[in-house]
Amino acid sequence: MRSSKSSARLLVEGIDDKHSVIHLLARHGFDFDDGAKRPVDVDDYGGIDKLLQGVVTATSTYPRVGVIIDADHPPFDRWAQLGGGLMRAGEERGYEPIRLPDVPAPGGTIVPGRNVDWKFGVWVMPDNVQRGMLEDFLAALVPADDVCWPLAVQSTRRARELGAPLKLLHESKGAMHAWLAWQDPSGQPFGTALRSKALRHDAAVALAFLDWFKRLFDVTPHAAPG
Numbered sequence: 584m585r586s587s588k589s590s591a592r593l594l595v596e597g598i599d600d601k602h603s604v605i606h607l608l609a610r611h612g613f614d615f616d617d618g619a620k621r622p623v624d625v626d627d628y629g630g631i632d633k634l635l636q637g638v639v640t641a642t643s644t645y646p647r648v649g650v651i652i653d654a655d656h657p658p659f660d661r662w663a664q665l666g667g668g669l670m671r672a673g674e675e676r677g678y679e680p681i682r683l684p685d686v687p688a689p690g691g692t693i694v695p696g697r698n699v700d701w702k703f704g705v706w707v708m709p710d711n712v713q714r715g716m717l718e719d720f721l722a723a724l725v726p727a728d729d730v731c732w733p734l735a736v737q738s739t740r741r742a743r744e745l746g747a748p749l750k751l752l753h754e755s756k757g758a759m760h761a762w763l764a765w766q767d768p769s770g771q772p773f774g775t776a777l778r779s780k781a782l783r784h785d786a787a788v789a790l791a792f793l794d795w796f797k798r799l800f801d802v803t804p805h806a807a808p809g
Contacts, residue, residue: 591623591647591800596634600651600717601627602774607724610777610784611793612804622802623649635664639672642681642703649704649799653716655752662687662707687711691795704799710788718755721773724782724789725762735762784808 595601605615605625614620626641628634631652641648652661666683673680681694681703689711693704709720725732739757743749749757764770766781776782783789785808797803 589621589624590645591649592641592645593623593625593649593651593796593800594634594637594641595625595627595651596631596653597629598627599773601625602772603717603721603777604651606774606777607784607789608793608796610780611808612806613802614805620805623647623800631661631664635668638665639668642669642672643678646698646701647800648702649706649796651706651708653708654714655716662705665705690791691799693795693799702799704795706792706795710791715755717773718759720788720792721759721776721782722755724777724784724786726783729762731765732758732762735759735765 593604595604608622609615613622615622615625626637628637634650634652638648638650650665652665655661662683669681669683671680679696681696683694683705684692687705687707691704691706691711693702695702708717709715709723713719722732735758736754739749739754739761742757743751743754747757759773760770763773763776763781766776771779771781773782777784
């Protein structure tokens with residue numbers, strides 16, 4: 584990808600999140616290969632702690648900033664972390680802090696303010712309501728008629744019952760990797776699975792994410808979805 588001088592940033596926890604988002608949006612007609620057309624730069628931070636630190640810098644540097652975080656267990660612990668960090672940063676730096684609502688908006692949170700061009704948004708994986716993570720979001724993109732997905736879920740659960748040390752928290756992660764291992768080619772990374780159309784781009788949660796993205800960054804695709 585060529586570099587760009589985008590005034591917008593989308594911050595994500597890791598490389599899997601980054602490529603999943605990019606390839607999902609590419610399926611909806613957004614061009615991330617051409618720096619002049621790229622709707623936003625996607626920055627991965629290698630973990631939640633670094634991302635939370637990066638949000639403070641990004642929101643004081645760019646007029647449009649989006650953040651994608653996992654809800655994990657219990658629901659919205661990271662939401663509280665993010666909101667608390669933004670409040671402290673505003674108080675410490677002497678500017679009006681970004682105030683998040685008590686819980687995420689079901690369609691993705693967008694906070695206006697500061698000036699007419701400024702927006703800050705948060706998407707909590709998988710759907711701003713349920714607890715979970717990126718893999719739970721991707722699970723909703725598995726074709727509805729796929730007969731192997733239930734087997735992947737059941738097999739992962741059975742493996743835990745037999746003593747596999749996989750945490751309950753990560754059952755969806757285990758099921759997703761098992762299902763991808765059965766595709767052709769086997770073991771595709773998440774972004775590749777979206778690009779190859781093994782995963783859908785038009786599931787309800789994907790369309791909800793797309794709507795949040797377009798509203799936050801005021802962008803439209805350059806090509807038809809596919």
